Amino acid sequence: xxxxxxxxxxxxxxxxxxxxxxxxxxxxxxxxxxxxxxxxxxxxxxxxxxxxxxxxxxxxxxxxxxxxxxxxxxxxxxxxxxxxxxxxxxxxxxxxxxxxxxxxxxxxxxxxxxxx
Amino acid sequence: xxxxxxxxxxxxxxxxxxxxxxxxxxxxxxxxxxxxxxxxxxxxxxxxxxxxxxxxxxxxxxxxxxxxxxxxxxxxxxxxxxxxxxxxxxxxxxxxxxxxxxxxxxxxxxxx
Numbered sequence: 001x002x003x004x005x006x007x008x009x010x011x012x013x014x015x016x017x018x019x020x021x022x023x024x025x026x027x028x029x030x031x032x033x034x035x036x037x038x039x040x041x042x043x044x045x046x047x048x049x050x051x052x053x054x055x056x057x058x059x060x061x062x063x064x065x066x067x068x069x070x071x072x073x074x075x076x077x078x079x080x081x082x083x084x085x086x087x088x089x090x091x092x093x094x095x096x097x098x099x100x101x102x103x104x105x106x107x108x109x110x111x112x113x114x115x116x
Numbered sequence: 117x118x119x120x121x122x123x124x125x126x127x128x129x130x131x132x133x134x135x136x137x138x139x140x141x142x143x144x145x146x147x148x149x150x151x152x153x154x155x156x157x158x159x160x161x162x163x164x165x166x167x168x169x170x171x172x173x174x175x176x177x178x179x180x181x182x183x184x185x186x187x188x189x190x191x192x193x194x195x196x197x198x199x200x201x202x203x204x205x206x207x208x209x210x211x212x213x214x215x216x217x218x219x220x221x222x223x224x225x226x227x228x
Contacts, residue, residue, distance in 0.1 A: 107161070112157070
């Protein structure tokens, strides 16, 4: 079955440590996205990539970094500079790149990061 | 700037009764409107979308939504709620080439 795989599902981190969340898709989708979900705040866009080797900052990119070396992979690193990293992180993809049109997002199951 | 509002944090309904989850939006230009559902500790799943045409849009699991341009609303509805419909529902909007904006979510609780 095609889909998006996020790992790990649960992650605990000590303050000051960087952590990388994995996102892999086998849908052959062009664009990939990272969202952060906090209770009562909906989803906020961290980074997105519309093509390999290119990515753009979203609304809350500070303290995060990404790479897009392969079409199917879009890992997110939560750095020690992120002041409040405890959250649920969602990776998504769309078949077509670009924000125009009626692209439907396909989501992974999420990764829950807790900073101790 | 575009925005979307879900005025109710939680909606409670008895099984078998009709349900409505409200969504209003503000955009410049013609909107693309979406509803997604999230079950506990899972990603979001697409339910339905409005692009153009018929104001009543039918989606997955018996859900439908009505686009009302004059009221800038896109309320999600279902004629008969199931306990298994209990989940977190997100409305989202996009206009032109702007990014997709999500509402804060409405938790639907269906009681047996």
